[in-house]
Amino acid sequence: MTSMRVLKFGGTSVGSTDAFARVADIVRKAHEEDKVVVVTSAMSGVTDALIRAAKAAAAGDETPYRDTRNELLVKHQIVAGQLIEDGMERAAISRLLDDKLREFERLCQSIYVLGELTARGLDVVSGLGEQMAAPLLAAVLRSAGIRAEAVDAREIIVTDDTFGAANPILDLTCPRVQEKIRPLLEEGIVPVVTGFIAATREGITTTLGRGGSDYSASILAACLNADEVQIWTDVNGVLTADPRIVPDARTLPELSYVEAAELAYFGAKVLHPKTILPAVERDIPIRVLNTFDPEGPNTRIVRKPRPVGTPVKAIAVIRDLALVTVEGRGMMGVPGIAARTFGAVARTGVSVLMISQASSEQSICFVIPAVDVDKVIASLHEEMERELRRGYIDRIWSQDHIVIIAVVGAAMRGTPGISARVFGALGEAGINVIAIAQGSSEVNISLVVAADQADEAVRRIHNAFELHRVEALWNLPAETS
Numbered sequence: 001m002t003s004m005r006v007l008k009f010g011g012t013s014v015g016s017t018d019a020f021a022r023v024a025d026i027v028r029k030a031h032e033e034d035k036v037v038v039v040t041s042a043m044s045g046v047t048d049a050l051i052r053a054a055k056a057a058a059a060g061d062e063t064p065y066r067d068t069r070n071e072l073l074v075k076h077q078i079v080a081g082q083l084i085e086d087g088m089e090r091a092a093i094s095r096l097l098d099d100k101l102r103e104f105e106r107l108c109q110s111i112y113v114l115g116e117l118t119a120r121g122l123d124v125v126s127g128l129g130e131q132m133a134a135p136l137l138a139a140v141l142r143s144a145g146i147r148a149e150a151v152d153a154r155e156i157i158v159t160d161d162t163f164g165a166a167n168p169i170l171d172l173t174c175p176r177v178q179e180k181i182r183p184l185l186e187e188g189i190v191p192v193v194t195g196f197i198a199a200t201r202e203g204i205t206t207t208l209g210r211g212g213s214d215y216s217a218s219i220l221a222a223c224l225n226a227d228e229v230q231i232w233t234d235v236n237g238v239l240t241a242d243p244r245i246v247p248d249a250r251t252l253p254e255l256s257y258v259e260a261a262e263l264a265y266f267g268a269k270v271l272h273p274k275t276i277l278p279a280v281e282r283d284i285p286i287r288v289l290n291t292f293d294p295e296g297p298n299t300r301i302v303r304k305p306r307p308v309g310t311p312v313k314a315i316a317v318i319r320d321l322a323l324v325t326v327e328g329r330g331m332m333g334v335p336g337i338a339a340r341t342f343g344a345v346a347r348t349g350v351s352v353l354m355i356s357q358a359s360s361e362q363s364i365c366f367v368i369p370a371v372d373v374d375k376v377i378a379s380l381h382e383e384m385e386r387e388l389r390r391g392y393i394d395r396i397w398s399q400d401h402i403v404i405i406a407v408v409g410a411a412m413r414g415t416p417g418i419s420a421r422v423f424g425a426l427g428e429a430g431i432n433v434i435a436i437a438q439g440s441s442e443v444n445i446s447l448v449v450a451a452d453q454a455d456e457a458v459r460r461i462h463n464a465f466e467l468h469r470v471e472a473l474w475n476l477p478a479e480t481s
């Protein structure tokens with residue numbers, strides 16, 4: 001029986017003519033063995049450019065969107081010109097690019113006139129990149145002799161209306177996915193689906209959040225009960241740390257769903273944090289591979305990976321955060337103070353990344369994105385007005401320029417001395433741990449350190465657990481408590 005795979009290609013994987021050609025090779029090989037569904041991101045840099053131009057239009061500047069329109073036309077046309085042989089196909093793609101970019105210009109004109117960019121409007125604009133990339137990739141695949149057809153995910157993925165981070169409604173999505181995708185697969189056609197975008201029940205365009213094409217792929221895989229999701233990107237799978245920070249980071253052969261989710265949540269950009277959810281429900285393995293080194297090392301994410309000889313598997317960083325502290329000698333006598341603190345934060349719609357344990361009993365500390373500090377502090381002042389006046393609370397303040405470093409590995413739970421090793425490594429380097437925090441699960445230890453020490457801290461911890469020796473560590477018997 002042939003199996004079914006969903007292959008997702010990220011921005012760099014469709015970032016140039018050369019990359020498109022590699023993708024065509026990968027899809028051809030996969031299609032020789034299995035039924036294949038392709039999900040594509042926008043070409044690299046395109047989503048950023050669309051967003052920048054729309055924001056500039058809202059701020060009263062028309063030049064960026066005019067320039068962007070031309071740049072994006074050229075960027076896509078180059079690929080079409082070099083890889084699509086058939087003249088009719090090329091003409092059709094040109095028309096499509098022209099339509100989409102005209103739409104982009106019209107949207108930006110309205111944004112310019114209104115002087116306002118709503119979250120809803122931003123989703124419409126930022127989703128245009130995928131709407132160009134998917135038909136382009138489908139045409140490139142056809143030119144390479146693979147039967148392929150572009151599919152607009154807005155016809156099949158139904159979400160709520162949380163613009164900018166919409167949540168899929170699987171009960172509505174799956175029947176549509178099956179109805180649209182299955183017949184194509186039965187006919188031997190490779191559907192090439194736009195990542196990132198979806199639509200509400202009413203058909204209004206939404207997006208799944210930046211980097212959301214990974215999530216699109218796992219949603220489709222869950223609906224189709226696929227045998228594997230493949231995330232094709234520009235690195236050899238999930239590494240022990242971001243290779244841009246730690247040059248000797250290594251590929252992790254296997255990770256559990258929980259470990260991968262934790263790493264993604266704590267900033268390992270290689271996977272969108274929500275990608276794991278649909279896969280877990282159906283127990284679908286996720287493989288992360290390198291488009292530019294298809295035969296090279298890659299990572300498999302599964303429910304139960306083989307136990308290995310290292311308690312720590314990887315380290316991730318979330319940046320641009322602030323630590324907010326509510327403190328006062330009298331505050332612990334005030335009933336419900338913690339609940340009210342977090343209630344006041346919740347009313348702002350800001351999510352708390354973690355609650356710190358480093359605090360004394362006379363304070364509550366938590367970490368939020370730095371951009372949200374002002375509104376959170378204002379909300380807290382309002383909530384605690386009386387306590388501040390009476391002196392139960394002395395001050396509500398924030399420490400900016402901090403990061404969270406997450407040290408992740410499921411086997412840490414049963415291994416003594418992990419924290420000591422982490423703190424030892426940081427202490428030797430003179431790196432101050434501002435707070436230790438409770439992660440969202442037991443598979444990580446999270447630390448707050450100053451932003452300018454973040455990279456060094458990651459390298460020190462990486463070194464302390466000898467993560468550059470992954471190949472050797474993988475073959476050792478697991479350390480147990």
Ligand code: ADP
Nearest residue numbers: 010011012233234235238239241242268269270
């Ligand atoms: P794509 O466009 O293919 O979705 P992304 O840029 O979203 O790719 O994600 C891949 C990038 O994630 C890598 O280039 C790498 O710099 C970064 N990254 C961060 N942490 C990790 C990690 N632990 N392992 C691998 N890559 C990581």
Ligand code: ASP
Nearest residue numbers: 041047196210211212213
């Ligand atoms: N193109 C979108 C982004 O840049 C989605 C993705 O790349 O996954 O965020």
Ligand code: MG
Nearest residue numbers: 010211269270
């Ligand atoms: Mg990505």
